[in-house]
Amino acid sequence: MxxxxxxxxxxxxxxxxxxxxxxxxxxxxxxxxxxxxxxxxxxxxxxxxxxxxxxxxxxxxxxxxxxxxxxxxxxxxxxxxxxxxxxxxxxxxxxxxxxxxxxxxxxxxxxxxxxxxxxxxxxxxxxxxxxxxxxxxxxxxxxHPTQALTDLATLLGRFGRIEGLRVLYLGEGNNSAAALALALARFPGARLELRTPPGYGLAADVLARATAHAARCGAEVTERHDLDDLGEPFDAVYTTRWQTTGTSKPDPDWRTLFEPFRVTADLWKHSPDAVLLHDLPAHRGEEVTAEVLDGPASLAFRQAENKxxxxxxxxxxxxxxxxxxxxx
Missing domain, CATH: 3.40.50.1370 (Aspartate/ornithine carbamoyltransferase)
Structure with missing residues (x-):
């Protein structure tokens, strides 16, 4: 050399x-x-x-x-x-x-x-x-960008498309919710409805970026802080752990705010054909009941494998x- x-x-x-x-x-x-x-x-x-x-x-x-x-x-x-x-x-x-x-x-x-x-x-x-x-x-x-890519792959595997799907997200506007909003907003016709506890929604800049993508791509991203008026049935219901990994909440009564946003079997009366998505780990009885997480609608563990x-x-x-x- x-x-x-x-x-x-x-x-x-x-x-x-x-x-x-x-x-x-x-x-x-x-x-x-x-x-x-x-x-x-x-x-x-x-x-x-x-x-x-x-x-x-x-x-x-x-x-x-x-x-x-x-x-x-x-x-x-x-x-x-x-x-x-x-x-x-x-x-x-x-x-x-x-x-x-x-x-x-x-x-x-x-x-x-x-x-x-x-x-x-x-x-x-x-x-x-x-x-x-x-x-x-x-x-x-x-x-959590790679989580959102997992979510998209899971939806594609189940429905064969992402365009036009209607997704309900329940829980804190955390990093998984942020990534989900930024991802789904870029598929025409996709509709993401986030229902988050008061004071625990998406960061303002993330919501602004997601809604800008949605306007450009013909999708829809909305956020509310109640469970009223769910509208048409959803294709997927998504939730995450209430206590995000590595974080804590300063409000000692935060659980009171989160209780109404638990995913229970009652949601399937509204959306009988919906699938459940969960990024795991799960706390059964908190963000989701065991009946739903371990039930026939759940894709949570297939979603985990898809990571x-x-x-x-x-x-x-x-x-x-x-x-x-x-x-x-």
């Missing part, structure tokens, strides 16, 4: 990768591709091959995770990648190293980093600055440069 062939510190090790920090990072075509591809993996129609063979995926989880961590780890292994796992105390950011410096180190050794952090998405964007490293948001305080299929779609898109419709 001659001196001219030696790589300098600025020589890219590989092509630029695609990152997913927010659903708003995706074009409409990319969002549809990832939803469809997740459904294809779930149905066994994704084709053979190990497109991530020879690549290394990092999995950094600063918060607890069962489904998302397992989904991305198993998905990466199934696609041929190797996985390095990091816990909350493992990185030198704990001792003062900058996010950008950590990102440059990761980019020199990893191909993709799947991360669940304790703060806002700025940390993830800092890691992605180098351009060589794909960074995937496995949940931040404001948004791996959607993770595979995201990893493939981030690292394997699978052709999709053009960006723009």
């Amino acid at each position: 001659t001196p001219e062939t030696l790589a300098t510190p600025e020589t890219p090790r590989t092509q630029s990768r695609r990152s997913l920090v927010s659903l708003d990072d995706l074009t409409d075509a990319e969002l549809r591709h990832l939803a469809r591809r997740g459904a294809e993996f779930a149905a066994g129609r994704a084709g053979a091959g190990r497109p991530l063979s020879g690549l290394i995926a990092g999995a950094y989880f600063a918060k607890t995770s069962t489904r998302t961590r397992t989904a991305f780890s198993a998905g990466a292994l199934r696609l041929g990648a190797q996985v390095i796992a990091y816990g909350p105390g493992d990185l030198q950011t704990n001792t003062g190293e900058t996010v950008q410096d950590t990102g440059r180190v990761f980019a020199g050794m990893l191909d993709v980093l799947v991360a669940r952090t304790t703060g806002d998405p700025a940390e993830l964007r800092g890691w992605a600055e180098d351009g060589r490293l794909a960074v995937v948001n496995a949940m931040t305080a404001d948004e 791996m299929h959607s993770a595979m779609a995201v990893l493939e898109w981030s690292c394997a440069a699978r052709d999709i419709e053009p960006r723009g």
Whole structure:
């Protein structure tokens, strides 16, 4: 090897990768591709091959995770990648190293980093600055984008479409609700009705972004703080754990506000053909009764399994440069 062939510190090790920090990072075509591809993996129609063979995926989880961590780890292994796992105390950011410096180190050794952090998405964007490293948001305080992709794949698997579906969301306007709103708003004819306890709705900026997408795409996203006037039957009823992972509520009487928003069998009198979606973990008897969660309408555990299929779609898109419709 001659001196001219030696790589300098600025020589890219590989092509630029695609990152997913927010659903708003995706074009409409990319969002549809990832939803469809997740459904294809779930149905066994994704084709053979190990497109991530020879690549290394990092999995950094600063918060607890069962489904998302397992989904991305198993998905990466199934696609041929190797996985390095990091816990909350493992990185030198704990001792003062900058996010950008950590990102440059990761980019020199990893191909993709799947991360669940304790703060806002700025940390993830800092890691992605180098351009060589794909960074995937496995949940931040404001948004859970890969959960929404799982939800879309699950709806596609059940109904064969997302366009025109009517979805009722009951519970806190948390990061899963935010991602669901930002995703469904981009499918023509889709209608998402969020019923959230007073004071626990979607963040104003998220609701504004979702309604702007809906206006552009011919969808509908609305939010109310009661259960009156449910209107036409729903295709799906969605709920999440009342106490979002890693958070607490300052109001000691918050449960009183949440009680009316519990998902019970009575909702199926209004929407007898609806399916139940739940991002899990579930607390039976709180946000949903056991009768519903474990009943015939529930897709919650199929939805959980689909996290791996959607993770595979995201990893493939981030690292394997699978052709999709053009960006723009």
